[in-house]
Amino acid sequence: MLRQYELVERVLDYDPDADEAMLNRAYVYTVQKHGTQTRASGDPYFSHPVEVAGLMTDLKLDQETIVTALLHDTVEDTLATIDDIETNFGGEVARLVDGVTKLSKIEQMPENERAAENLRKFLLAMSEDIRVLLVKLGDRLHNMRTLHFIKKPEKRRRIARETMDIYAPLAERVGMYEYMREMQLLAFEQIEPEAYATITNRLKQIREEDGGQVDAIALDMKHALAEAGMQVEVSGREKHPYSIWRKMAERHVSFDQVTDIMAFRVICDDVADCYRALGVLHTTWQFLPGKFKDYISTPKTNGYRSLHTSLIYGKSMRVEVQIRTREMHRTNEFGLAAHWAYKQGDRPDGAVGWLRDLIEIIDTSQDAEELLEHTRMAIYQDRIFAFTPKGALFQLPKGSTAVDFAFAVHTDLGAQTVGAKINGRHMPLRTQLNNGDVVEILKGKNAEPQMSWLGFVVTGKARAAIRRAVRQKERDEVADIGQKLYDEITTRLPGKVGKKALREALKRLEMDDAEDLYYAIGSAKIKDREVMEALIPGSTDGMAEEDDEWLRNGKSLSIRGLTPGVGYTLADCCHPVPGDRIVGLRKEGEAVEVHAIDCHQLATGIDNDWLDLSWGRRSRGAVGRLRVTLYDRPGTLAEMAGIFAKNVVNVTSLDQTQLDHPFTTYEVDLEVQDLAHLSRILSALRASDAVAQAERA
Structure with a gap:
């Protein structure tokens, strides 16, 4: 200590x-x-x-x-x-x-x-x-x-x-x-204690058997560079055990098949000498094509600068070589800390580029799992370099696409992307970029991120921004439905609702703006009765019991054929509504399940007691489920919402189940009075130009 x-x-x-x-x-x-x-x-x-x-x-x-x-x-x-x-x-x-x-x-x-x-x-x-x-x-x-x-x-x-x-x-x-x-x-x-022990023991064995081979190779390199008139420092070492293990795992090879376990470092006086040294080494020993990387002209995001190459020493031994100046070496080992000026006022900005991206990811991630996914993407991956047409350089993870590049340039550019030119040629947005590509992003004023992009983007920043935009679009669509339903709710009030009444209602409901209210209505998070009471307090006091029941939960049901006091549930598989022929499945210790007579799930209940049931005379109000396929174009969802509003129906659930351009399929749960009510809604949907198909689910 x-x-x-x-x-x-x-x-x-x-x-x-x-x-x-x-x-x-x-x-x-x-x-x-x-x-x-x-x-x-x-x-x-x-x-x-x-x-x-x-x-x-x-x-x-x-x-x-x-x-x-x-x-x-x-x-x-x-x-x-x-x-x-x-x-x-x-x-x-x-x-x-x-x-x-x-x-x-x-x-x-x-x-x-x-x-x-x-x-x-x-x-x-x-x-x-x-x-x-x-x-x-x-x-x-x-x-x-x-x-x-x-x-x-x-x-x-x-x-x-x-x-x-x-x-x-x-x-x-x-x-x-x-x-x-x-x-x-x-x-x-x-x-990985076993892998650690195996690799360290093999490295120890190699050290004992090679007779100082690492030092000998370093000395040969130093002599070759000295003959070219260069005074440099050359040092060699075995590769990091974890690095060796990772290569074994990535390449699916054994330790003996990892050929490049030795690495050498050449420290030069200046940048010019770095490139001279590279030339000497490449003319003295054969270098491996595709293994040369120039991080001096294009540094890594963290400031790392060095020349990397791989040589074949002797007949078949592969060795890695890093060439850098002394200043680069200190920066490479200690990064931002090496730049820290403890006296001068030029301390580095903590929010470097990659960190700014991570801060943006924090703001756009919805939950813990998303945050971990996106930040780990931003922290981990190896990098490639791509350029804008004006020559601005951007570093991205390997496997990045044109969409990743667009979001790296600016979030707004990514959101407006409609196409891309890579090295002057129109290419699909999912095209993976290579080192040195010049990427031109084509944008449209009314363009917006697509859910399908999540299938090929790799950067955390792009994924976070796309998910946020898709969530916002879904929220806007639900709010559009909610606004139609709000207009229908206000027609049942005893007086006209103006801006003042809406402002007071938002205060009573503890909501920030009308958009929040529309979204709550559209997503069935608030009941009609609550909205009416918030807009005009006391407006539902004198309402008939039957109407009050309909507003509260959409149900006023009785079922014949059940023993008085026996509990029942309406089956989620077929969503029966008054007017459907129904039967009951009785299971020991459970409530009776009420199914429509043509429900396919009845086949699974053959060993249970079947009850012949029918609706009570005044039964009305149950949740029916529809599967509606809309054309994927602006306004179709709002048109469906208008049909629901005209038919005085509450939407209790709306789920997008499939996006297959140019169609979008939704499953919609509706509080309807009876089968006739549901049939009228289906007929109206099928007659609409916005709807490709509509059926009971």
Whole structure:
């Protein structure tokens, strides 16, 4: 564990103007507050925040970040409060500690709640100050280093899986590859212990048998470059065990079939030397076509820059080579943290491009599952590069289509997309893009996202925006139906309804605007009687009992053939209404099920008691179900709603069951008086130009 003076000296080495007194106070504060608390390893608990602070000094971060690292667990695990932190260390440190504390609290939530909330809070906190993420990544890295001290294997695996799913990808997305690799290795050991042991043992065996082959290859490369007049640093290493395992899984091969397990790094003085070194290596050894990547001219989203190539060394050995400058190397290993100017005022904006996309996804995701799906898409995938006709560069996941590209440029452009030109040629929207493609998006003023796009888009941003637009369209269509039904409801009121009455009704119903009311009516979330009472209080008081019953639940039913007091239900499979011939199925211990005589489900009840039933003389009001296929064009849904309104019927459910352009099929549940009422509605639907087909479901 770092001692107090060692930690302070580390900070002063790269920032001589740092507030030494504040650093000392923070060290003493965390030691005092954590007191006799211990970790699973048996070490004093304060050793953890001190080690996290040490990790932050390796990144040469500012004094506020170092102090935050020292204090990051005090509010969560001791009696200290955010107000105490602000009083002793200032508002900036208090804000950072509060951000890290909120993230830590989420980890203690039940797993089904935690995963989505973790991402949501994480991304929002990062958007305000990226230092919150840097401290949290340091916190998670040190916890992973001591994970083996936790006794319960299921807890170790849970923490390791969370690290692999969330923290390692986030470290990669901000360019902190050193953190990413170590987190992956430590998590891999817990999640796949047998695979980890096998691969590490094979690597150890190779090291013992190769007689220093890695060093020999590195020396050969250095000599070849020196003969070309270049002074460079060359180092070699075996590939990361987790990286090897992932290649084995992706390619479905054994360890012995993974040929490129060695990687070499060439560090040059400047960019020109990087390209010169590449030329020397390609002329000295055969390079593998398709394996060259230029991340210097087109950096990754997280700022990563390097030349990547693969060579055949000797007769058949494949080796990977990365070529970069010293400045690139530091940026590549520590990402955004490497850019952090602890003295100057040019600190990087935390809300970098990919993070802005994630914040937009948060706003558009409807629930936890969507959020996890979309954010993990945005965090994980390998990238390709595509250009606008004017030369603007956009990075996208592999497999992205023209629609993904359109949403990457701007959400509004994606929403208005009607076609695309790729490299000057008209291509289908589902066409997958390749590196270097020039994409021109064709848009239309009245265009809107299509549900079918979800079948081929791959970016989280596109999926979130499409789903939001489709939900809004469905809401608008239901609200259109609701407005027609609202107009019909107002005709039954004793007086005319104006804007004032509507405003007062919205207040009584606790709704924001008329659109909310129409949607509630259209989706059957509010009954006619409630709407009438809200518009004109007392308007239903003198209503006849029969009418009152119809308004309340659409039913005034009696069924002959049942023993008095015996319960019954109307079957959901056939939705019988007064006027249908009916029979009852009696099952032991259950209510009698009432079916229409031609219901296909009756065949399954052959072993049950059948009852000969009929409707009572004054029975009216039940839910009938229709299957209606509309032409998929503007206004058809509103025309169907108009037919329902003219026939004075309540819509209790409306579900889109099939979208097969140019048709859309809905299942509609209607509160009707009897079979004759339902038949009139079917006749009106079949006569409409908006309806392709209508039938009872």
